[in-house]
Amino acid sequence: MKIWLIISAFMAMLVITASCQNDGQIEFNRFYSNGSVVYQAHCQNCHGAKGEGLQGLIPSLSDSTYLKNNKNTLACQLNGGLKGKITILNKEFEGEMPASKLSPLEIAQVLTYVTNSFGNKLGTVNTDRVNTDLAKCK
Amino acid sequence: MKNTGYIIALILLGCGCKFNDSTTKTLPIYGNKEPVTKTVNGKQVTDTVYQTIPAFKFVNQYGDTITEKSLEGKIYVADFFFTTCPTICPVMHRNMLPVYNEFKNNPDFRILSHSIDPKYDTVPVLKKYADKMGIAGNTWWLLHGNKDATYTIAKSYLVAVQEKNAQENYTHDGFFILIDKQKRIRGTYQGTDPAEVEKMTADIKILMAEPGQKAAK
Numbered sequence A: 001m002k003i004w005l006i007i008s009a010f011m012a013m014l015v016i017t018a019s020c021q022n023d024g025q026i027e028f029n030r031f032y033s034n035g036s037v038v039y040q041a042h043c044q045n046c047h048g049a050k051g052e053g054l055q056g057l058i059p060s061l062s063d064s065t066y067l068k069n070n071k072n073t074l075a076c077q078l079n080g081g082l083k084g085k086i087t088i089l090n091k092e093f094e095g096e097m098p099a100s101k102l103s104p105l106e107i108a109q110v111l112t113y114v115t116n117s118f119g120n121k122l123g124t125v126n127t128d129r130v131n132t133d134l135a136k137c138k
Numbered sequence B: 001m002k003n004t005g006y007i008i009a010l011i012l013l014g015c016g017c018k019f020n021d022s023t024t025k026t027l028p029i030y031g032n033k034e035p036v037t038k039t040v041n042g043k044q045v046t047d048t049v050y051q052t053i054p055a056f057k058f059v060n061q062y063g064d065t066i067t068e069k070s071l072e073g074k075i076y077v078a079d080f081f082f083t084t085c086p087t088i089c090p091v092m093h094r095n096m097l098p099v100y101n102e103f104k105n106n107p108d109f110r111i112l113s114h115s116i117d118p119k120y121d122t123v124p125v126l127k128k129y130a131d132k133m134g135i136a137g138n139t140w141w142l143l144h145g146n147k148d149a150t151y152t153i154a155k156s157y158l159v160a161v162q163e164k165n166a167q168e169n170y171t172h173d174g175f176f177i178l179i180d181k182q183k184r185i186r187g188t189y190q191g192t193d194p195a196e197v198e199k200m201t202a203d204i205k206i207l208m209a210e211p212g213q214k215a216a217k
Helices: A002-042 A064-069 A074-080 A104-114 A127-135 B002-020 B089-103 B123-133 B147-156 B194-209
Strands: A086-088 A091-093 B033-040 B043-050 B057-059 B065-067 B075-081 B109-115 B140-143 B175-179 B185-190
Touching: A002 A104, A064 A086, A074 A104, A074 A127, A104 A127, B057 B147, B075 B089, B075 B194, B089 B109, B089 B194, B109 B147, B123 B140, B175 B194, B185 B194
Parallel strands: B075 B109, B109 B140
Antiparallel strands: A086 A091, B033 B043, B057 B065, B075 B175, B175 B185
16 A cells, blocks of 8 residues: 555656656747747848858858857847847858847747757747847847 | 741750750759841841940959959959948858869859949958968959949849838848850859858859850960
């Protein structure tokens, strides 16, 4: 009798943890797949289908170190555009990225997509974080 | 008059044979065409006159003047773009790069990219763009010129370009136009579609092998 209780308690715990993980995974999948649609519509022309960029004109999106180091300002870059010199994969770029007209939700989706594609693996970027980051834009 | 009819029929027959012969593949000739009957040595001769690219004068990224004479004996591809274009231009030139790499060592081949925004795309801006694209030498010319001249020549390439519209954007077709050594239009390709651009590369090879297009000695 006791053993069944232990087993069922264990099973219940398993189910709960699994479903917790699932919630996170579901959110990630939702953001990632919507993000890929946003990417195709607003980013792909310049940055390419594989995030490869264009020679010395448009930077690649596969520099995981840059994305990680600038995690909290990526939303601002998308919102207000980007000007001036940046170094991506040891190459200097100095063009201008135009400001997007994306909503915070779309920014969260496309950042989730980009930072988890092209060899990047930085996890979900949710809308709360985007709003927090946007409030601190210079 | 009766003779003319026979001659036309003969020409058509000749064309028919040529097109059916799979070993000597040729590309079609596009644009307006009109039959012209002239008297040569007392005989009436009917010839088809094809649309050609008219004379022009532009400046490339090195500041060199480029005219129709610079393209004598050359097969070339033309397109229209501007360096700050955030829409189709990066896609077009991403697709053009393999074409450049394939033919950059062929002295009888050129790529002409006309800027439709001459105010911003000055010669130094075009040079910088070329450097960043990683293109050197004289295979790929980025052309600066009078806006009217550029917009006029676009029409002879059958390409539509338009000045700034309400959204402050330039609009233009993303076509790549293939021109032969007689300045006739031999192909139009959607420059934003990698598959079409691959077909263009194959067509350029077919064109280069045509009897009228062989390297001039």
